[in-house]
Amino acid sequence: MRAQSLLLLVALLALGSQLPAALGRKKGEKSGGCPPDDGPCLLSVPDQCVDDSQCPSRMKCCHQACFRQCVRKVSVKKGSCPKDPLHCLSPVQHLCSKDSDCRGLSRCCLGACGRDCRNPVGQFRLRIHSSEPQVGVPSLQEDGMMAGLGPCHLDVALFARGNSTF
Structure with missing residues (x-):
């Protein structure tokens, strides 16, 4: 019994040392x-x-x-800021300073004329669920869930430019 406990402890320590790499850090x-x-x-x-x-x-x-x-x-939200190919001729003006200043999934991004809230570019995993199938267009909620569809899972890649909305 003691050998099993020791083996379990060693395994947990080994896995714990790999956690930062598994999380991409x-x-x-x-x-x-x-x-x-x-x-x-x-x-x-x-x-x-x-x-x-x-x-x-x-x-x-x-x-x-x-x-x-x-x-x-x-706090940093998922996705990356879109590239801004423009050059600003007016003075730089910041409308946000960090991601938490922006609503929903939007991120505070540095653009040509300063920081503003923009929809990120990247992949998001959407879970689609509902207790009963419904007719209509599903809507994307702020928590990344889609309402209005039957129980299933779906991976979707969302892409946005500038200040466009999903």
């Missing part, structure tokens, strides 16, 4: 994201950290105004 990298780095680089300062493991629990090692430092991590 490097070892020592914390969940969450870095706040936008829009500040100007005014002087050269040595990095204060190399990776997240050198920062307190609710902070990440992020590049901010010329050097890496420990800053409060922010």
Whole structure:
């Protein structure tokens, strides 16, 4: 019995060490994201950290105004910001500062004229469910669920440009 417990403990420790890689993170990298780095680089300062493991629990090692430092991590939504091929002729104006400033699935993205809320580009897994089949057009809810269809699962790739809506 003791040998089985020891073997189970070793297996759990081995699996636990692989968890960051399975989640797409490097070892020592914390969940969450870095706040936008829009500040100007005014002087050269040595990095204060190399990776997240050198920062307190609710902070990440992020590049901010010329050097890496420990800053409060922010929530990051799925998908990536669309590329903005335009060049801005007016002064830069930020309408958001982080993803949580944007409603639903929208992300706070840096465009040619500043940050604004945009629909991300990327794949989302949609689960379709309903207790009874219904007639009509299904609607995408903010939690990524589609209402109005019978019980089934479906993978769909959603793509958006600029500020278009799904």
